[in-house]
Amino acid sequence: RTALKLGMIPADGIGKEVLPAAQRVLEALGSSIPKTTFIPLQAGWEEFNRNGKALPDETVKILKEECDGAMFGSVSSPSHKVAGYSSPIVALRKHLDLYANVRPVSSVSIPNQKSYHQCDMVIVRENTECLYIKKEEISTNPDGSKKAIAYRQITSNASSRIGKMAFEIALRRGAEREAARKAGKEVWWNGEPKVTIVHKSNVLSVTDGLFRESVRAVKEGTDRYNGVKMEEQLVDSMVYRMFREPEIFDVAVAPNLYGDIISDGAAALVGSLGLVPSINAGDDFVMGEPVHGSAPDIEGQNIANPIASIRSAALLLSSLGYVEPASRINAAVDTVLAEGEYLTPDLGGKSSTTDVTDAVLKRL
Ligand code: NAD
Ligand code: K
Ligand code: MN
Numbered sequence: 001r002t003a004l005k006l007g008m009i010p011a012d013g014i015g016k017e018v019l020p021a022a023q024r025v026l027e028a029l030g031s032s033i034p035k036t037t038f039i040p041l042q043a044g045w046e047e048f049n050r051n052g053k054a055l056p057d058e059t060v061k062i063l064k065e066e067c068d069g070a071m072f073g074s075v076s077s078p079s080h081k082v083a084g085y086s087s088p089i090v091a092l093r094k095h096l097d098l099y100a101n102v103r104p105v106s107s108v109s110i111p112n113q114k115s116y117h118q119c120d121m122v123i124v125r126e127n128t129e130c131l132y133i134k135k136e137e138i139s140t141n142p143d144g145s146k147k148a149i150a151y152r153q154i155t156s157n158a159s160s161r162i163g164k165m166a167f168e169i170a171l172r173r174g175a176e177r178e179a180a181r182k183a184g185k186e187v188w189w190n191g192e193p194k195v196t197i198v199h200k201s202n203v204l205s206v207t208d209g210l211f212r213e214s215v216r217a218v219k220e221g222t223d224r225y226n227g228v229k230m231e232e233q234l235v236d237s238m239v240y241r242m243f244r245e246p247e248i249f250d251v252a253v254a255p256n257l258y259g260d261i262i263s264d265g266a267a268a269l270v271g272s273l274g275l276v277p278s279i280n281a282g283d284d285f286v287m288g289e290p291v292h293g294s295a296p297d298i299e300g301q302n303i304a305n306p307i308a309s310i311r312s313a314a315l316l317l318s319s320l321g322y323v324e325p326a327s328r329i330n331a332a333v334d335t336v337l338a339e340g341e342y343l344t345p346d347l348g349g350k351s352s353t354t355d356v357t358d359a360v361l362k363r364l
Pocket of ligand 3 (some may be wrong): 259261264291
């Protein structure tokens with residue numbers, strides 16, 4: 001590529017504060033990435049209130065036809081039903097077939113902070129089905145009471161492809177640790193690469209059973225993953241073990257809802273939701289997105305932690321093939337955290353979103 005076009009969708013709340021931070025960092029990379037054009041695109045709750053559509057057709061069209069990748073901020077979806085409204089991020093993942101949400105969660109060293117567990121795992125969340133098909137029904141019983149039903153869809157195709165993605169990530173991480181070890185760097189995880197399948201098929205033996213079997217079949221059907229260990233964890237005990245000994249996990253693969261829930265939990269383990277990045281990935285398109293939501297409790301104050309968003313930009317770059325500039329971003333972020341001078345309030349500091357972004361820019 002001689003040029004890059006990235007769609008930028010800040011959407012709502014702190015998305016409008018942290019996405020510009022990521023853009024500034026990308027801009028500061030200068031000639032180490034192709035000349036990059038940022039295309040501002042609309043979506044979200046505010047957009048719905050302005051123009052009646054949470055995800056304008058124009059946004060999807062430009063992403064599909066013009067962009068090499070995208071960044072999404074966060075959306076403020078209301079907790080009550082609003083006629084005509086439907087979450088644009090869930091819709092975007094479907095429209096662009098971004099079937100995997102890949103969420104690396106790793107502990108950081110921040111001086112004078114309460115010590116968090118050693119943790120370096122990747123949560124691979126299925127992104128297109130499960131309860132997120134949003135097929136719900138409500139009816140009234142003869143006695144006037146109500147009954148609501150939600151359908152949960154699990155397919156072997158979606159489960160296999162997310163399983164394959166998880167095993168590929170485990171292979172790659174294993175190779176990266178091996179290379180680091182050879183280069184004399186400290187690698188605290190010495191075990192073999194591992195994929196943990198998260199499910200609840202002791203209760204939901206049909207749906208979660210299919211998920212479990214489909215992911216297991218990915219490994220069993222080939223020699224390619226012989227070096228990757230496979231284990232399983234029921235989702236409730238997954239949460240328990242993650243909080244007690246997160247260091248034992250490498251790659252966890254989960255259906256959509258469990259993946260959503262365990263990743264917010266994992267974020268608490270490393271200190272803040274404001275640190276955890278993700279990419280929504282399909283075979284043809286990638287969209288970076290911080291794991292957190294629009295954080296209405298802190299929006300508009302310039303105190304949101306921009307690091308999740310900045311790291312999401314790095315993930316986006318590396319999945320587009322720009323691995324070296326991506327590691328420069330991550331190294332700059334790690335330095336800022338390790339220095340401990342510029343931290344937003346979620347990490348116990350007093351710095352603003354802009355201060356932290358400036359600090360990252362200086363260390364690039
Ligand atoms: P949230 O992630 O927005 O916030 C949870 C808590 O974490 C809040 O206390 C918030 O202040 C804090 N936090 C989150 N990001 C932070 C950051 N970068 N820096 C510092 N603190 C941060 O979750 P919520 O409060 O449950 O949801 C708020 C809204 O966000 C809801 O409308 C929800 O639908 C939406 N949401 C959107 C997405 C998305 O865009 N993909 C994801 C989750 C929630
Ligand atoms: K988000
Ligand atoms: Mn979530």
